[in-house]
Amino acid sequence: MARRRPRRSRNQRLARVQPLDRLAVMVITGLALAMGLLVLSGDHATARVRDFTWQDRQVGTEDRAFLITFSRPMDVASVEKNLTLDPPLPGKVSWAGRRMAYTLTDPLPYGESFTLSLDDARDRYAARSDRPSRFEPFQAQFETRRRAFLYIGAEGDEANRLVLADLGRQERTILTPRNLSVLAFKPYPLGDKVLFSASDSSQGGSLLNQQIYTVTTGITPRPPVDFMGDRPPLWQRLLPQGAPPPSGETTLVLDSRDYQNLKFDLSPDGQTIVVQRVNQQDPADFGPWLVRAGEPPTPIETEPGGDFLIAPDSQSLLLLQGQGTAIIDLGEEPTSGPRQPLDFLPNYGRVLDLTADGSAAAMVNFNQDDPEKRFTESLFLVTNQGREEELLQVSGAILEAQFDPTRQVLYVLASELVDAPPDSDTLQAADAYVEQPLLLAITLSDGEVSPLLRLPLLQTIHLSVAPDGRSLLLDLADQAAAADSTPAPKIWHLPLVYQSSNSANDRGNSYALANTLSRLGKSRTTGTDAADTDDADSANAPEDDSEDPVVTPTVVDPETFPFSGIQATWLP
């Protein structure tokens, strides 16, 4: 043991300084020096915009905010000061680290292009130590979707065919082939396709034999990437985008071999179609069917119903059943038995429209339970919080209602009973009445009803609110449109301006539209022509003058297009 001990200590000593020790210490020292030099050399980085969610994209009214991601944390004040949008779009800025969100306060106008530029900004590190910083100036373009609408043509080559009218480019395109007589249509959410029902005259199709098709519009949607949702896989982003499909490519979605197709609706996400169908052989076999891409159509097992509408969440169906409206889940099929309604609204015989967020619906109560109101119809606002508010009661009928997608306004086509005008051609009873159609705007925040236009008598009227809420389309077809002598249906374009309600009474200039349209240029306090409307309304509208400026729309400079058609509907 005595001999071993010195060797061991010598070994330990030798073992203490190994090649690794020497090298490691050298490298550590070298790296420390390099680190020091690097730190002393200072910051050479150039802050830049990494990502702008709307760059070279086409945005629509559903896009309310964009995000800008910077390469490093930024000095908030310098970015907000230098950020410009041309033409200006007012909005609110919020920050989360390197990301800036800009939420628009006003709806986006369609058919315009915008430039976002940020010429100078400081990063937060530089701002904190108050030294100059580098910033790569940023400029990007984006545009809003086209101002375009679809209609079913009435004259000449366009007759019974679906036509796309682009207001920005001043051009019209016929989408459907000559042999298809289009009966109804609904555009897909991005405007690249239209779902329509038509009868094929080349196969001797009658109106009862309508089939359902899609047709391309030739529009290539370039929606911004939804930063809240899942990103598309990388390969999809890297793949070159193919050429846009030409307009007018028709695809059959649902034939009418075994079942007649009566009415259809397309879900707002464009994934689901619901069609009311009846068996060609057995009329008792009647009800809504569900059609989804890549799946065979399946009947929705539920009580038979009438008119229907797919809710904005695309997951539920509002179906008229009996005396009320049932809400039916369109999700997974139940394992046994028919689909049970999620909810049933017993008082409402018709659903006219739902807000884009699904929080409220415009519904019609036919007032059958109240003897005093027996021959009137009421328009109700029903919210998902269970609030039911009567907005309007009319002696005629509530024909159509559409929410403004951008503001708290509901546009309503309704009719009032008025004395029939003297007609030299026919003899009329002394107390003859006719239904006077009216176009009204109801401000949802306070329930105020503003009459916009008094429309000509005896017309089939269709209303469409522009997705940016800046204009309306109205098409008027004479109800007795059989004879050749009747004028072709006209499509009216009604630009809207919004005023706060305080100045709404001073709307001065009136528009005399000789014999065709006349404007009810009065508020409800001064109205005479629309007295019935106002009386009905004043009972329901809250009378408080709230501090918030309430915007009421007004129609300015209505114009009619040099072509004629029906069911004019804006592309979303």
Add this chain to the structure above:
Amino acid sequence: MTQLNNGITLFFSLLVEAMPFLLLGVIFSSVLLLFVDEQKLLAMIPKNVVLAALAGSLIGFLFPVCECGNIPVARRLLTKGAPTAVAIGFLLAAPTVNPVVFWATWIAFRDQPEIVFLRVGFTLIVAVTIALIFSAQADVRPFLQDNLTRMMGEPEPTVAGPAEPEISPLLKSGTFLMQAPGQVLQLDAPPAQVLAQVAVAPPSMTTRLRMMVDNMVLELRELGAVLVIGSAIAAFVQVAVPREVILGLGQGPVTSIVAMMALAWVVSICSTVDSFFALSFASTFTSGALLAFLVFGPMIDLKNISLLLTVFKGRAIVYLFVLAAQLTFLLTLVMNLYTG
């Protein structure tokens, strides 16, 4: 009391998170022990040191383990006689350069794909560099724990470098002295390891499986206990020094890297999930600072230092720690200061 609760929560979350991966590592290690012939393994490893280090760094693609599971495997590689470069490369890179972690990072940082690729790239650079530095030591046993050197036996003359004739005999005798009662200890060694050492005729499959389970239980007991201690220390430090304090340290291009590295070291989060943890800082920190967290964290952290101590002596761990920290800091600092 709240702090105690927090501490216990942190302790158990670290433990629950790490234990399955430690088990996985122990399984791989036992498989390596009993089912892989070391001669074949060594024959597959490139002779070139750089290539060997790179090969070691990429073994993670075969053994997807995190930073707790890689230690038993690295230990096994060393005892099987694999070159130091391979073992060190594997130890530092495997927790990051493996398919599971790559996929997790990709899911978390899909909108910043450069983070995913730079994470792998920087890890490989750091791992290969440190592996090369460690391979300057022909016989790494002075830096390993004694019980490990006992298992390793004599270094292979072919594997040893040019310094071998001078140092190795001394080391050999020194080892023998330190292990004067070695025979007793060798008898204590598990039968599987003894068997692997003596390399007699291969036993039957059932025997091998039984020995594999035995070895797994043994290693898990040993390393599991160490993991418990490591987790307890990490939990204690996190309670004593809250994350906010660490993050508050760094708001500049340089200090943010230091802060994120310190955070990575303290929170000791497993490499398979750390990208999601880092994602919560993605909007406040630069890419460089995020990368510092993602590269440094899986290499060395508070929790696995105790596990590393079962393999290396303190001096070697200091080198590993300092070199990894410096290299990570340098690479990410260049990124922060020059690319933004």
